[in-house]
Amino acid sequence: MIRSIVVAAGLAASVSMAVAQEYPERELLGVIMWGAGGATDVVARAVTPAAEEALGQKIVMLNKAGAAGAISTTYVASAPSDGYTILFGAENPQLHGVMGLGEIDYNQFYPVNILGRGVGVIVTSPDSPWESFADVVADAQSRPGEIKMGSTGPGGIPYVIGAMLSTVADYEVTAVPFDGEGPGLTALQGGHVDFMPVGASAAAELIKAGTVKPLAVFNAEEIDALPGVPPITEDYPELSSLLPWGPFYGVFVKADTPDDVKAKLTEAFKTAADTEAFKTLMADRTNITMNISGEEADAFLKQWQSATAWTLADAGAVERSPEELNIPRP
Structure with a gap:
């Protein structure tokens, strides 16, 4: 009986590993926070071809604008945590709480890559x-x-x-x-x-x-x-x-996406953001290529949110205090 349980557990682990190794086994959905032709859309569509090549799968792009990014973040947050729905987002969700636009910000997501920022x-x-x-x-x-x-x-x-x-x-x-x-x-x-x-x-x-x-x-x-x-x-x-401060562009998945899936996405977009074609596009648009992920990206997101939310709060331009949302002063 004990041996059967051990064997079954081993088989389950093997199956799980095989499934993880196959990711992605089908096309992905890339949800773009803003409309066609906007800065976020241009950056997302520029980095995607090289990411598709690295992943070996197509990323179907969907523009889902509205409510200063709240519609797209809610949509992706409601999708399964399997890495097949990714968000191409800008800075806006980091202010949704203080501006009274929603409860979701990038704390609920994993930063696959902060591609770059404007100045x-x-x-x-x-x-x-x-x-x-x-x-x-x-x-x-x-x-x-x-x-x-x-x-x-x-x-x-x-x-x-x-x-x-x-x-x-x-x-x-x-x-x-x-x-x-x-x-x-x-x-x-x-x-x-x-x-x-x-x-x-x-x-x-x-x-x-x-x-x-x-x-x-x-x-x-x-x-x-x-x-x-x-x-x-x-x-x-x-x-x-x-500082640094300015509009930024990134790729995100839900925070509870499996670590091995995050790793594959991170590697693919790191490779894509390092291509000369993408770096040239960013420079031509006066953007600074960042190409950071994980803890480094998370630190950038928190710094940006802290500096901006408290600046707006001190100017009397927020609906909710950053302190109420546990956003520390810079």
Whole structure:
């Protein structure tokens, strides 16, 4: 009897191992958090072909936008934990709790790969006398409220960067909201606002054309896509505790997916993100390739959530306190 149990257990283990070794034995579903043509969609579709080759299976791509990413995260969180449904996501779920959009964030997922991140840049008009963001602050201090900053409302890149800057510089400007970075940059070029923090990808071509002038990249060092533009920490080293910061792109599966499945996915996407084609696409879009997973990726996700959630909370732009959600201060 005892021998039978042992033999049965051995057979079960062998079968389990065989099944695990066969993964993936069918095509996967890749759920993209945002719509076709958006930044997350472009990055996801760029990295997928090499990942498919490494896995030996096709990944069927499905755009499932809505509710700032909450629909896609809920969809993947409701799928079986077998590695056949993966999420191509951006940063938004890390703010769902404080913004009152949902209870699911990346704590419920395993970061197969944080593929890369975008970088913010502070721009002004070419004929502006300012040569650095410190010049903006000094000017704003001399005439409080007169300088106009382009913004996109709470939670957007301009708003968050503006809020982070206000934690280290005592100045007062008037925020002018727009429906997106594009309209805000158009207004800047038309002289309707004086400066604007934006994603570097939105401003890169305008900077090259000389229709806007960069004052600083919102990063701890220069970026290759904008050589010669100083990092914001050159004038405000105190911001280092909030950096790196910017929109990011990643691949996720449910946290309770089997470890061997996670390992296969991690290896496949690490290989894919290391291809020259993918790295070139990221650089062309002024993104920084990260290609990190596991504990390193988890530490990045927690740092990003902490810095952003508390910045928004201190600016009075959240529905729930980060403290209530056990998000530590940076």
